[in-house]
Amino acid sequence: MLHGLAAVFFYLFALVAIGSAFMVISARNPVHSVLFLILTFFNAAGLFLLAGAEFLALILLIVYVGAVMVLFLFVVMMLDVDFAELKTGALQYAPIGALVGLILVAELIVVTGGYIFEPKLLASAAQPIPDLLVRSNTAALGDIIYTDYIYYFQVAGMVLLVAMIGAIVLTLRHKAGVKRQSIPEQVARTPANAIEIKKVETGKGI
């Protein structure tokens, strides 16, 4: 159980997370939705921190807020989609949505609370979480990722390398005649080569 300051922060993070999650689906402006989603992630990260999972909290911020949400913002702003029109009649799907939500809740309870129904589960974990007072979360992850799982970790790194090469190979085009900024060139400009002085005859124009 949480006591004192930790409890205050827990309820703060939890309430703001739920409130902003609700705003994500009810906001009219899609940009607001995305911003509320970012707020939700921030509060979820706070909850992770309270639980002692500081690695997950930071990953959530870096990956979701830092990369995925920025991408979402770009997509929302750049695509011309009429979200108000998309939302009309969304309420008629509410029963199905509620059903899916219910199933999801049930599954989450089974996954995260399974050890309450079946106490043996905790013992069967391949790598039990060490006591937070003994070893921090990040250090504990590092203990196994760089030893037992180094092979998988490195191969996964190669997969990401291939993904990066692939994205560049398939999309980068070297077009001729693209105007690019060249700062040395700009700095090196002098009045002599930047300005052309012409003698204009009176009443004629150039």
Place this chain on the structure above:
Amino acid sequence: MTMDLLSSLSLSTPELILAVGAMVLLMVGAYSRGNSSTAVTGLAVAILALAAVWILVAQAHGTAFAGAYVQDDFSVFMKVLTLAGSAFTLIMYVGFAKVERFDNFEYPVLVMLSTLGMMVMISANSLLALYLGFELQSLALYVVAAINRESARSSEAGLKYFVLGALGTGMMLYGISLTYGYTGSIDFAKVAAAVTGERQLGALFGLIFILAGLTFKISAVPFHMWTPDVYEGAPTPITAFFAVSPKVATMALILRVTMDAFAPAASEWQQIIVFISIASMVLGSFAAIGQRNFKRMMAYSSIGHMGFCLVGLAADSEAGIRGVVIYMLIYVAMTLGTFAFIIAMRRKEGQVERIDDLAGCASTNPWMATILTILLFSLAGIPPLAGFWAKWYVFLAAINSGLYALAVIGVLTSVVAAFYYLRIIKIMWFDETAGGFLPMAGELRFVFGLSGAFVLFYVLIGGPISTYAEAAARSFF
């Protein structure tokens, strides 16, 4: 721990050579502005060859990385075969890239990374290594399928391959999660131990989904739909790569999954393999008859060959595995030669790939026609060429295991398949000429001649190869 890691690293030196080599070549390509494609390709071939030589010389056996990686005679054989396949397809790419103005240093690098994935697959000893290797291989394959951005068909091939491949990977991942859930381990040995007891339906469901994902990559029926379009759409040397290395690696992985992880459930997966094998043989022989494009025909031909190869696995015996190993070797040799010919089907106007374009080729390019005839006879399985021995070993194993129906269907479908190979020979030797081809480039002539010689003189070298294949097969028993 450090000693453990050091011995693991020394066991996986060939993989390290490839990984580091690929990254170095990437830098070389990126920092040498343009025109580095030929040099990078040459270096890539050298690194692949170095890895293969290292494997052959070191002959290191054992497991590494806490059981994630296994190196045995089987790994050695299949890895060298895969590396050779990749190296030869890269050699065939050099001239093509020059003629088609296809300056792409990323292609050899991606081939190397894909080959690295294949080696991880061949050495996989846990479900996680299986998945990561498979994904590393596939991701690079999707990219190289679409690498010719100027061609709409290449992009189509890449997209089709990617979407269907992602579906296959998804199914495989689902199967892995089921297997893990029901057996409680990702380690092949522990999975096998868990399947030994009472049959768990869940784990078998997992096996079925894993096999679905894997047979997708060797384009066995019913997961073959992508093959003709991807073969036709991708640039020809890249098609050659698709036809060779990924099939060897995936076939090796199928053997690992069935013979290692699910060995106790042999009676269950045997039914699946028998069905896939029959379906592939039948579709491969009948659907190829109507094809007018040489590359599409080779796609159906490869579907059929994978069916024949799986006959050996269905036998579930040491002789059967030996048959599969020999079949893959001979399949690689025949396919490389045939694709070297397809790349050389070039007139002044440009590349051609229809079967009718071969008409009268025997009078204009007699040597090319002669060697292709030998290769086609071998693909059809006519003695004493290599293709006959490939089929001989797998059918013999099937008969020894009592799978008479499978063997009979196999022989009948190979008779049907002989029709379309023989038709090409007839078109080449007896039809009016449709204009000859330009002379073959040197590196193509090298691969083509080597492949022809291998197929023709297999009888002489078959003995020692069979000994190696037997040693490889013994790894599972």
